[in-house]
Amino acid sequence: MRKPVIGIPADRRLLSPHWFHGVGEKYIAAVAQAADAVPVLLPALGERYLRDWLECCDGILFTGSPSNVEPQRYQGSPAAAGTLHDPERDATTLPMIAGAVQAGLPVFGICRGLQEMNVAFGGTLAQRLQEEPGMLDHREDKAQSLEEQYAAAHEVELIEGGILHRLAGTRRVTVNSLHSQGVARLGRGLVPEARAEDGLVEAFRVEDAPAFALAVQWHPEWKVMENPFSMALFAEFGRAGRERAARRAR
Numbered sequence: 001m002r003k004p005v006i007g008i009p010a011d012r013r014l015l016s017p018h019w020f021h022g023v024g025e026k027y028i029a030a031v032a033q034a035a036d037a038v039p040v041l042l043p044a045l046g047e048r049y050l051r052d053w054l055e056c057c058d059g060i061l062f063t064g065s066p067s068n069v070e071p072q073r074y075q076g077s078p079a080a081a082g083t084l085h086d087p088e089r090d091a092t093t094l095p096m097i098a099g100a101v102q103a104g105l106p107v108f109g110i111c112r113g114l115q116e117m118n119v120a121f122g123g124t125l126a127q128r129l130q131e132e133p134g135m136l137d138h139r140e141d142k143a144q145s146l147e148e149q150y151a152a153a154h155e156v157e158l159i160e161g162g163i164l165h166r167l168a169g170t171r172r173v174t175v176n177s178l179h180s181q182g183v184a185r186l187g188r189g190l191v192p193e194a195r196a197e198d199g200l201v202e203a204f205r206v207e208d209a210p211a212f213a214l215a216v217q218w219h220p221e222w223k224v225m226e227n228p229f230s231m232a233l234f235a236e237f238g239r240a241g242r243e244r245a246a247r248r249a250r
Helices: 023-034 050-056 085-101 112-120 163-168 230-250
Strands: 003-008 011-015 019-021 040-044 058-064 107-110 124-125 154-158 171-175 183-184 188-198 199-206 212-218
Touching: 003 085, 003 230, 011 085, 011 124, 023 040, 023 230, 040 230, 050 085, 058 085, 058 112, 058 230, 085 107, 085 112, 107 112, 112 124, 112 183, 112 199, 112 212, 154 163, 154 199, 163 188, 163 212, 163 230, 183 199, 188 212
Parallel strands: 003 040, 003 058, 058 107, 107 212
Antiparallel strands: 011 019, 124 183, 154 171, 154 188, 188 199, 199 212
16 A cells, blocks of 8 residues: 655745745654655645645645744734744645545644644634733743753643543643644634643644544654654554545545
């Protein structure tokens, strides 16, 4: 059986003087190694090739990014000055999420990907969690090394009976934390899978999805092969992709 093809939507970034479409290598490596799948990068071209991508892919990974979802996408207040946005990515991923889930493709969201999935299902986002009453500061210290930024930061409680609880075999895991934006109101049909100490939804699944449809706020792709829980998470995503590929081959 062929390996599943996992589409990874790209960011659109200006690397002066030209625009580039790119994906972080850590996500590509996690798909290839831990999910045992074929990563294919999808440029941020809006809905133009959406149908073609959904037909040729066996799953979609929505990655993290330095950019935030534009607040007008969820009727949010204007963003703080200097906030990085990527409207071309928004225009690509938000319709892709609904289309992929409806088509039965496995989908996996990480960090920004979780936020995109929440918005795609009608949820809202808090743009600066550190300024919300009662919320922790979930940001990394960018003055530190990458090793320190991606180190374990806090515990999350896994919801009993959920996918993550089954994969971890425990109710609590320690995760990294590199975000200021997070879930404010959970979208329609989304079920919490994990919460932080301050109550923030750190993971959710799409309740009625016909295939794997899960998102996490932390970064399991970071050194994925050194973390058994992260490996199990990507392996489950890859397994769902292989099932999709096998059905298409019949």
